[in-house]
Amino acid sequence: MSLIARLASVLVLLCLALPAAAVDESGLLPVDQAFVPTAEATGQGIALRWKIADGYYLYRHRTAVTAEGAGFKAGELQMPDGEKHTDPYFGPVETYRGRLDALLPGTAAAAGQVTLKVRYQGCADAGVCYPPQSRTLQVAVAAAPASATSPGGLGVAPAARSGLALFGPPATGAGTTDAVPLAQEQAFGFEAIAGHGNQLLLRFTPARGYYLYRDRTHMTLTGADGLSLGNPQWPPGQSHRDAHFGEVTVYFDQVEVPVPVLRDRPEAARATLQVTFQGCQTDGICYPPMTREVALSIPAGTRTPAAERVAAAAQAAAPIALENDRAVPSAAASAAAQVPRSTPPPELLARAQRSGGGTWLLALLGALLGGLILNVMPCVLPVLSLKALSLAEGGRGSQHARASALSYAAGVMLSFLVVGAVALGLRATGQALGWGFQLQQPLMVAALVYVMFAVGLSLSGVFAVGYGLAGAGRGLAARGGLSGDFFTGVLAVVVAAPCTTPFMGTALAFAFAAPLPLALAVFALLGVGMALPFLLIGLVPGLARRLPRPGAWMDTLKQVLAFPMYLTAVWLLWVLGKQRGIDAVALALAGLVVLALGLWALQRVRFQAAPLRRTLALALLVLSIVPLVLLPRLPAPSVAATTAPADGSEPYSPARLAQLRKQGRVVFVDMGAAWCVSCKANENAVLDREAFRAALRSANAVRMRGDWTNVDPTITAFLTRYNAVGVPLYVVFPGSGGEGEVLPTILTQQMVSDALQRAARQ
Structure with missing residues (x-):
């Protein structure tokens, strides 16, 4: 976009920001009555004058003149x-009221006509800004006298001395209209009806000489739970070169737009349709956004498949590109709005399917590195303590170490493949899921609490592995056996979901867009990377021989390692409370007490011939599962309870993000989850500290937080837009418009402060 067009966008959008009620279009003057330019030749050059009507003003920095013909060499x-003040959109500016007298100094090489291209732009105090104006003026000049040596000297033809200025036709694309603008209701008619239960029909009727923007239209349906709107089915419009937004699609005549009604219940309903749209007078003023409301009685209809509802939520979350402090749907955003966001972005899909360029090799390498880094992430370390016990038995010989390493690697790789395949399958059916989806399910979280607590009890010596139902604990505690190594790998992958590394995030984004064989290869390489340290120890005899020999110290180590398992159980209980409230935590704690009692009782009778006592112990273990059965029946906490911020931030919503960006605010979007350990580490190290809050204030920024603890299609759509298949995701949106900057998943204070300052300067 040229500089002139970009500046034009700003000034026209200034009027769009003002309330419609403050504009009285019927009282506006035609632009050639509001601003009357004239020109005449003088001894110093060409004098230009604008007569400015009362209640109107011109911008100095929007005024320019160029000259052609008669060999005229113009100066600045x-x-x-002008009158100085701070404009909310341009900053410090100067304006002129009443009249503007300017001089274009220059010298004519020969007598003749000089053609002036005059550009200017102004506004009315009523709150409406005119589009950029361009006029062609012609002035008769005489050749400069031979004795004239001053660069400003100019000979003037007698006719020019009279002050006569000849107006040429308006420049192409920048003409004006003498018609007084109509009131909004007369300029743009609007109607809506419910044709049937699954579709609305909208009718827009611009008056003659007016046009409607297609991509400046937004609509919502309120008052009917379970009903929402799909993508408007606009008919082909007319391509139009617009002074404000560039190449746009507009409608000069009446247009009918079918809009699908997406429903998760079939009953008839009453609702209110709210439509906001914008249009302009041809070669005249642009109106502020207009909002109309229509009460509708929507008949009964059929349920909409889940995939279509997710796509609609993704469209609502599609980003808005901002130009010059005002929201303007970009071409990319408009195209993206037509793509169901349960599928990957087209550009990512194209890269994933490209066979050349080494893209897939980079993805596989990223998966390997990401899996390797997972070994030092905080969410995985407690489970790796189990594997540490197995490594401490390395004195059994290289053959045992090799088998143990391969078994553990098999558990890790198979689990990555299963979790990845399930996630891909669910996304293909339209579910708003990404990496870590298993920890968005309260039942899975509660089951992991049981597992971690049972492993901790085993390590503490409450019960011994290798007998009855407790044999499952043998594998999880990794005290011996290839099955124990295998299930340790499984458990490590299940709890690894809250952690993503930079390499792992890129690889996962690729995998979620790639063909199935390549996607599975990415997940397999993630497993190889995670298992690599243990594979090296098991397969390289020299490394295995460096391990300490078994001894009495192992019992102490085993008991110490029980406490990370207890802490992991506590963390998972906290996540469960975020998902289902304090009642769910109480249920799970009661179940853990019964589980501990059952395991203790089973240990007491393992060497006794007491079938009844053994049966009672097993019954207690079965009884401990009852809370898991009851858990799905508990309702989720109220939205107000889960989203009310206590740190001055705002809950994420696409509409609020767009509103803040329209206001020119820098926005720091923080997408996280209660089960995301990396998110909590970033909060503790950076985001919950005074230095971060000071950086927000310095940049006049707002922090928006999205909580992905539970399944949320809107947040999933935002993650997908930025090629992120999991959290954390941090995006800084600049105050002057444009695309947001995605920050790394591991933050530092300096990194965040620099990003906020860059956004504030743009």
């Missing part, structure tokens, strides 16, 4: 100082 346009 000279204008007096």
